[in-house]
Amino acid sequence: MVELTVLRWLHIVCMVYWLGGEWGVFQTSYNIVNRKLSMEERKRHLETAYRIDILARTGILLLFPLGFHMGTYWGVQPHGGWALVASWSIFTAWVLLCWSAFYFRETDRGIMLTKIDERLRFILIPVIIICSVSSLLGHGPFVALEGMRWFSVKILIFSGLLMIGLYLRFIMREWTTVFRQLAIKHDDELEAKLEKSIRTSRYIAYLYWVGILSVAFLGATKPF
Template identity: 60%
Template sequence: MGEFLATNELHILRWLHIVAMVYWLGGEWGVFQTSYKVVNHKLPLEERARHMSTAYRIDIMARTGIISLLPLGLHMGYLWGVQPLGGGWLVAMWLLWVVWMVITWGAFANRTNELGNKLALVEDWTRYPLIPILIISALSSLMGNGPFAAGEGQMWFSAKILTYGLALIIGVILRIIMHEWRKIFPILAQGPNAELEAKLDKSIQLGRNVAYLYWVLILTTAFFGAVKPF
């Protein structure tokens, strides 16, 4: 088994990377479509709440894909020779991934109680330092200053990191919108509230507007990884 994994390490990582990308793109489309039911004022609140629960169940797979893409991409980047951090750094990266997954799935499993709120807040904060690190590293590398390789046929990796980092910004916006849903629905359960319904409409309109850019960034990230155009 060890020999098989060593021989096929890159192929296995590529396969997992494809699966993670599929869950990311497909999951975001599922949440987008479900959102139409969540904000439909003509539906009973109980049905809208069920659709919101479905959206969260779809979203956790998308988030799993998003989180997994980073260590998978960096690991493959090391094997391809386009990023220099390997060895103990890769081990530490995968250990951090395990912690990140525990927090993410813990927030999902406890999304109806206070523990889930705290874990969701921690998960949100993981992105705030990560996003500028990714974007700055990518831009620096594209200008030839590292840390990623910038030789002929290698700059696609930095471009991919850049679009991934930009997509994470959109992801944060969409997460804030879903947090807002979770706060609004318990209040709506107490009775009709036109002000909150209007707030829902505004938040979902914002989400739909940025979702189109989100898909463009996701597809562009996949394009750079698959085609490696420069």
């Protein structure tokens, strides 16, 4: 039970970084598109957004193996052993990929690594959705009996949040590309493109926060 307590603590920490990090990026975005600021100042805010976002990304990705691991103690997912090793290995490698993309974020290599991260989501998100829906229909791999369905629902919402996160990754990659172009020459069309993308992402962020809070609620209350 000590192991479960530590896992629960780490899960809470990751959730805090996820929710808090997204709020930090949201607030920083106002200065990123502020034309009244110098380009150097706006780039500093963009750098701040990336530094906040990498912790949120790390929290997001570690939530799955942590929850998957805790699920073995609660009996909602019966797959231990090799399944736990595979889960931790895949998501640890994914976290390392994200940090590599962050390290090289201002280069073509960083953009390439970010694209690899995005492609991985196109593979893993459908897998997570299929597993959660299949479990709710009574076919596994998770246990979704009365009083245990919260886990599969939580995983399903989590997959939806990963899709929103994927869209926001597209937005942040666009920020890097646009700022590299603006550093060469000021362009009102590019400025408008930047403002539009961030304006749209802000509306998406509200839905994102509702989803994050819903995942946290299900994990804390286990209502059904």
